[in-house]
Amino acid sequence: MTAPIAPPPETVLAPPAKEGRYLLDREGLLAPLMLLPAVIYIIALVGIPLGLAIAYSFSDVSVGDQSLDWVGLQNFRDTWDDRVFQQALRNTIFFTFATQALVLVLGNILALVLSSDFHGKRIVRFLILLPWATPVALVAVGWWWLLQPPQSPIDYIFREAGLLGPGGSISSDPNMYWLAIPDRAQFSVLLVYVWRILPLSTVIILAGLTSIPQDVLDAADVDGAGFWRQLFLIRIPLLLPIMLVAFLFGTVFTFTDMTIVYILTRGGPTDSTQVLSHWAFLKGVQAGDLAQGAAVAIFLFPVLAGIAALMLRMARRAETS
Numbered sequence: 001m002t003a004p005i006a007p008p009p010e011t012v013l014a015p016p017a018k019e020g021r022y023l024l025d026r027e028g029l030l031a032p033l034m035l036l037p038a039v040i041y042i043i044a045l046v047g048i049p050l051g052l053a054i055a056y057s058f059s060d061v062s063v064g065d066q067s068l069d070w071v072g073l074q075n076f077r078d079t080w081d082d083r084v085f086q087q088a089l090r091n092t093i094f095f096t097f098a099t100q101a102l103v104l105v106l107g108n109i110l111a112l113v114l115s116s117d118f119h120g121k122r123i124v125r126f127l128i129l130l131p132w133a134t135p136v137a138l139v140a141v142g143w144w145w146l147l148q149p150p151q152s153p154i155d156y157i158f159r160e161a162g163l164l165g166p167g168g169s170i171s172s173d174p175n176m177y178w179l180a181i182p183d184r185a186q187f188s189v190l191l192v193y194v195w196r197i198l199p200l201s202t203v204i205i206l207a208g209l210t211s212i213p214q215d216v217l218d219a220a221d222v223d224g225a226g227f228w229r230q231l232f233l234i235r236i237p238l239l240l241p242i243m244l245v246a247f248l249f250g251t252v253f254t255f256t257d258m259t260i261v262y263i264l265t266r267g268g269p270t271d272s273t274q275v276l277s278h279w280a281f282l283k284g285v286q287a288g289d290l291a292q293g294a295a296v297a298i299f300l301f302p303v304l305a306g307i308a309a310l311m312l313r314m315a316r317r318a319e320t321s
Contacts, residue, residue, distance in 0.1 A: 050301075056294035063288035075295035085296060088267075088274040091186075095275065096254045099193040100247050106194070107201035107246065108236075111209050114202070132199035140263035143192045147264070149175035182272035185265050189273050192260050197253060201246040208242030209235065248311040252304060276300055 057075055059068040079085050114125055146154055155175045163170040178188045220230050258277035267274035284293015
C-alpha cells in the first residue's frame with residue numbers, strides 16, 4: 001500500500017511592496033538628491049554673482065546710479081586702454097607663474113624630506129602646514145610688520161651683520177625699505193605668495209609621493225639607480241599629474257588673491273605691485289564704479305577657465321601615458 005502523496009506546500013506570496021518604499025535606493029534619484037545642496041550653494045555664491053558681474057560689465061551702473069543702461073563693450077575698451085590695468089595684468093602674470101615655479105621646486109624638496117623618517121618629523125610637518133592654516137589677512141599683517149621700517153627685525157639682523165648702515169655691504173641706509181622701492185616691493189610680495197602657497201603644494205606632492213609603489217623603488221635600488229636617477233626617471237614622471245594639480249590650485253589662488261597686496265603695498269609704489277583682483281576692488285568698491293570694476297574682474301574669468309581646462313587636459317594625458 002503506497003503512502004499518500006502530501007500536497008505541495010502553498011507558496012506564500014510576499015505582500016506587494018508599496019510604491020516608493022525603495023525610492024531612495026535608486027541611484028538615478030539618490031545621486032541628484034545628494035548633489036542638490038552643493039549645486040544650490042554654488043549657484044547662490046558663484047553663479048548669481050558671476051551673472052551680475054557680467055551684466056554690470058556691459059552697463060554704466062555705479063553706486064550713485066544703479067540703473068543698468070547698456071553700453072556694450074565700452075567698459076572693456078576703456079579698461080584695456082588703462083595704463084594701470086596693463087601694469088596690473090603684467091604683474092598678475094609675473095607673480096602667478098614666478099610663484100608656481102618656485103613653489104613646485106621647493107614643494108618637491110620638502111615632500112622628499114618629509115617622506116623620510118627622522119626625529120621630530122611631526123613637528124616639522126606642523127610648522128610647514130602652519131602658514132596655510134593661518135588666515136591670509138593675519139599672514140599679510142605679520143609680514144608687513146617684518147618688512148616695515150623702523151621696527152623690521154629683518155633690517156635689524158642685517159644691521160647687526162654689517163650689511164646695512166654706514167659702511168654696509170648692501171646699503172648705507174639703516175633700513176632696506178622693502179615695501180617702498182618698486183623692485184624690492186615686488187620681491188616682498190612674491191616672497192609672501194610663495195610662503196603662503198608652499199604648504200598646500202607640499203601636501204599635494206607628498207600625497208602623490210607616498211602613492212608611488214614601493215616595488216618600483218625597490219627594483220630601482222636593485223638595478224643600482226642612484227637618488228638623482230630615481231628622481232628624474234621615476235618620481236617626477238609619476239608625480240607629473242599630481243604636480244599639475246598643485247600648479248592648478250596654486251595658480252587659481254595666486255591669480256585671484258588681493259589680500260596680500262592690499263595689506264602690504266596697496267598696489268604701490270607707483271603701481272609696481274598692482275594686480276587685477278586688487279585693481280578691480282579699487283575701481284568697483286572704493287571708487288564706486290561698479291561697471292569698470294566688473295569689467296576688470298571679468299578679465300580674470302577666461303584666463304582662469306583656460307588655465308583650468310589646459311591643466312586638467314594635461315593631467316589626463318599624463319595619467320593615460
